[in-house]
Amino acid sequence: MKLARYGRPGKEKPGLIDPDGKLRDLSAVIPDLGPEQLSDKSLAKLARLDFRKLPLARGKPRWGVPVSHVSKFVAIGLNYSDHAAEAGMALPKEPIIFLKAPSSLSGADDPIMLPKGSKKTDWEVELGVVIGTRARAVSEKEAMQYVAGYCVVNDVSEREFQLERGSQWDKGKGCDTFGPVGPWLVTKDEVPNPQRLDLWLDLNGKRMQSGNTKTMVFSVAKIVSYVSRFMTLMPGDIITTGTPPGVGMGMKPPLFLKRNDELVLGIAGLGEQHQKVIPYQAG
Structure with missing residues (x-):
């Protein structure tokens, strides 16, 4: 479904x-x-x-975040071998965990707002995993039983906040509008192998990211099991699992988002997102 x-x-x-x-x-x-x-x-x-x-919805309504009452928005860093190579960083020995603020969640086609003082806002198409059953210290073998389904995530990131202002990645990851999710949740029965999904992202009509979840360092099952050792995963929690190469930070010279840029991104079978970049707005 x-x-x-x-x-x-x-x-x-x-x-x-x-x-x-x-x-x-x-x-x-x-x-x-x-x-x-x-x-x-x-x-x-x-x-x-x-x-x-079931009645048809009228017109072309806005897509909201496909799950309500998300208690945790967990993210995994440097989880694609080709992205780590692009960033010039060693492959992690264990999954790198950081948190995106639930207040960063937004609909798949909602605008991305540049945060106040932003210099290096970047994009990251990622596979999102939605938890369906409470999971605490589950084994890798059992982990997929706790998954409800999958969705597209754009792990928008302000690189100066993330990497140049201390060691806490969260500062560059949790800004308002930095977590577009959707357009929908695809239940796990329709995704028999989450490690064989194509991902892509276009910026202003130009292909920037193109990858496949087969190059993940840590699989979905490994990630769910690993994260559940350090925090109890609750139904509705979202784990976003890392990005393939092609982010702006890895370009030569680096390329970052600016006002009126347009992003289109998607994952095979999981739908597409369309976002326009807008300037900071107070309030």
Whole structure:
């Protein structure tokens, strides 16, 4: 299934993408698409619905974050061997964990706002993993049982904040609008092998990133297991799993986002995002 939340910020409704690619309203069936709707049992119930009886959504509504009430937005750094080579950094021996603020979450096509004082805002197309069942210290063998599905994430990053102002990556990762997610959540039954997915990103019509999850240093199963050793993963938590080469920081000379730039990015089978870069706005 492809599940979504759509509508104005703070007023999103749950929806389902039918086999013809049309958005259908689920609000008469579930109140929202949040932690309570992500268990295997709840998802199986939704899968049994006759989608033809669900009303079609009107017009072309905004995509919201496909999961509500996200308690943690966890990220993994330097998790593609070819990206680490691009950055001139050694492959990590263990997954590098940092956190993106939940307040950075935004819809797939919402604008990216340059933070105040930004000099080096960058892009990163990534595979997002959505947790469906509470996971604490789970084994790598069991880890995939705790996954509800997958989505596209743009791990937007301010490199000067991240790398030149102390050792805490979080400062460059958690700014408002720095976490576009979606457009929808694809349940794990539709993604039999998350380690064989093509990823790509275009900036102003030019291909910048092109990769495949097969070059991940640590697999999805390894990441879920590893992170669960250090924090309890709750239903609705999102883990974004690293980016392939082609980020602006790795260009010669480096290239960073500016006002009115346009990004289009996607992952095979998981949909596309479209974002325009806007200047800082107070409030």
